[in-house]
Amino acid sequence: MTDHLAQLAQADFPPFAPGSVWLVGAGPGGPGLLTLLAFHALGQADVIVHDALVSPEILALAPAHIERIHAGKRGGKPSPKQADITIRLIELARQGKRVLRLKGGDPFMFGRGGEEAGELVRAGIAFRIVPGISSGLGGLAYAGLPVTHRDTNQAVIFLTGHDETGAVPGAVNWAAVAQAAPVIVMFMAVKHLPTIAAQLLAAGRQPDEALTIVSHVAGPAQTVLETTLGAAGSLVDVPTPAIVVLGPVARFRGQLDWYVGEVRRHVFG
Structure with missing residues (x-):
């Protein structure tokens, strides 16, 4: 073991107590973007309840004997209900297990971590939140897109x-959103992108405005599609999961586009 790994093993991390649940962000892609506390939790848990977006490479960092339960929800495919996932977390904790709820990105950034934590509170289950790098922040850095x-x-x-x-989302005031900020970062928006684009155009955004879609962010299969808001309605077969970025920060990709995964980037004008 190298010196820095030995230091990590001896670090004063908080104890992962039996009968508790840790809601942990796994980051946007590769194992290198895990936090140290998330890495520590992978080695201490009795059971890992993980989303579909958590990569096999990250799960492989946990010892082989740790039970793994897939609880991922993917659009258009049979998926466990959110209520059933939360019930499972509570049941496992009440069995005295150290339960690692591993979620892609950050659990509190459109990850429903707040809902799960709220149910744990109501059930009297001890929990800890371990933030992760969100795909809408650090993940976009892998496409050369600074969000500000x-x-x-x-x-x-x-x-x-x-x-x-x-x-x-019916609760979104699209007219207000369109005018509130030059840059809009959209999670889970590919399916409804034509409708969303139409709403933003009707609210005054320009059809020639840069729209960038980053699929499989920060992983070996990352691809980047560059187009415009006006052309968003004609896009087909966009790989998902993906993050959609509208706004002028797209101009910096020419300088800052540093990452190439195993799948070469595809850029469409």
Whole structure:
């Protein structure tokens, strides 16, 4: 073991107590973007309840004897209900297990971590939140997209492209969103992108405005599609999961586009 790994093994991490649940962000892609506390939890848990977005490489960091339970929800495919996932977490904790709820990105950034934590509170289950690097922040750095830049924007908006029913969020004031910030970062928006684009155009955003879609962010299969807001309605077969970025920060990709995964980037004008 190298010196720095030995130091990690001896670090004073908080104890992962039996009968508790840790809600942990796994980051946007590769294992290198895990936090140290997340890595520690992988080695201490009795059972890992993980999302579909958590990569096999990250799960492989946990000892082989640790039970792994897939609880991922993917659009258009049979998926466990959120209520059933939360019930399972509570049941496992009440069995005295150290339960690692491993979620892609950050658990509190459109990851429903707040809902799960709330149910744990009501059930009297001890828990800890371990933040992760969100795909809408650090993940976009792998595509050369700074979400803020002094030359382009002092504000950014994050939104989700669908609600709990899978439809376009009805509670979003699209007219206000369109005017509130130069840069809009959209999670889970590919399915409804034509509708969302139409809403933003109707609210005054320009059809020639840069729209960038980053699929499989920060992983070996990352691809980047560059287009415009006006052309968003004609896009087909966009790989998911993906993050959609609208706004002028796209101009910096020419300088900052540093990452190439195993799948070469595909850029469409």
